[in-house]
Amino acid sequence: MAHHAPEHEYTADGHAVHGKANVKPILKALAWIVGITAFEFLLAFTMEASTLRNSIFIVLTIFKAFFIVAEFMHLRHETKGLIWSILVPMALLIWLLVALITEGSAVGEAIFGAAH
Amino acid sequence: MANPTTTLTNSASYEAPRSGTWDGGNEPFKVSYGKLMMWFFLLSDAFTFAAFLTTYGMVRHRHLAYTGTAADFKFSTTYWPIPEKVFNAFPGLHGMDIPLAFVALMTMILIVSSVTMVLAVEAGHRMDKNDVQKWLLWTLLFGAMFLGCQAWEWTHFITGSEHGLKMADGSMVYGANLQVNEYGPVLFADLFFFITGFHGTHVFSGLCLLTYAFIATTNGTFHKRGHYEMIEKIGLYWHFVDLVWVFVFTFFYLI
Structure with missing residues (x-):
């Protein structure tokens, strides 16, 4: 890593400037999205098509959307x-x-x- | 008008930055103009995609639903097809029934590209030019892979199967176009082309923006500017494309 900022430095929107990447919340969001998608696939092949299954799919999709918008798009911190x-x-x-x-x-x- | 000094004072007061609370000097959302406008653009874009998906829902409910079991399913123009029978092909595995596997792969590729994009934004916060370049390149690679997969998916959808579908007038139909298709009602293929096509166009635009961002990062444009906000704005757009795919995936391929 070529650039090493001092520990006390902060960017305009309040992020601490460190030499090392802080990837933990990003990977956590990824794990949730992948996990939910895997569960959706499981349902697609083990459960008969019904209004209940469709409702579960839609709720799970909104969960995935939450992780993308809140964490990846940073909206939670706005x-x-x-x-x-x-x-x-x-x-x-x-x-x-x-x-x-x-x-x-x-x-x-x-x-x-x-x-x- | 007669007094040149007054004119000079007036023009000088126009040029002074407005910093009062009720004078445009406040930033209540604490984000820059560019980022805020990107958010509002994405909101309007979300309306467009929502209109597409709502149309899909409406048209689907207007048609008959297939009520039998998945094992007995046969393609017909009288009812809406079930997705696991339409999207069951995988490149290199010709003639095998592998439902939804390829779209699962596409979904994963796009989600991973979203993660590499967050990492590029994060590297920008640290003013780490090498890391920004690295993660932008990964994002470009996964984005291009997704678009390539979509090209294959479209080719397969348009070409169709060897058995095709016998229409009411006895003629055979293979694959799909905007007038007729072998999978189901005409609008099924039309909506497939419009919804996945409009999403693919967004992915392509995202790739253009990412290419620009990579070149500008390499030239040191953002480093000289003192911040990598452009990467954040392009990142917002890229995540939105991923977000839309999550919904397209559910409504087109799962339900």
Whole structure:
């Protein structure tokens, strides 16, 4: 390592400047994401397709998204104002998703009958 | 207007930096302009991808679902196909049924590239030029690998199988295009092309940005600037691409 900063030095956003990399939280997030993905694969082959399985997949996906956004994108360490201005607009998408999937089912019923 | 001194004083006051709390001098989010705008761009991009995935959900619910067991599944245009029967090929293992293995590999490659990107950002915090270069190169390598895998996946999807699918009018269909495909309803292939294609375009843009970042790091541009914030901004974009893939993976390949 060519560059060795003194122990007491800090960058503008509060990170301690050390000569050695601090990778522990990064590897922890990686372990969670890989573990969850492996579990999803296990479910895909051991569990019959159902609404329950799909719900589990979606919850696990949101967990993975949490690790990527919070740790990799560093959002967990930003100010509360920034965190909320990113997360609140995303919450509106849940409404969009529910509304349009209901719409899709209604169109399907109109075409194929109530058995759909 | 008649007094030149007044004019001079006025123009000088315009040039003075505004530092008052209600005068643009505050940074309530404690991030730079560039990083904040990258966050808001990514928010808008998330809306675009969410619109794509919501469309997928809507179109899928509009079609009939396959209700039998996975073992009895046969391709048909009357119902939506199940993903483990469509995506079951692996390069070099022709004709074998290996469901979802290749997409698992692609997912891992992209997640690992995200980790090497965090390490590049972290090295930038330490002003360690060699480490930034090293981790950027790894990220470029994994990103290019992912794009290569996607190219193979698309080629396989477009070419299709030897058996193909017999349509209602007796004609045979092999592979997929925007009008017809052997896997299921027309919109299944259309959404595959648009969603994975739009994601792949983002990966490609990310690779261009990473190439620029690598060249600039090598030239010492960021070191002279005194900070590696550009790596952080490109890092945010790159993680977002990974984030989108996590959702595409779930909605397209698992559910």
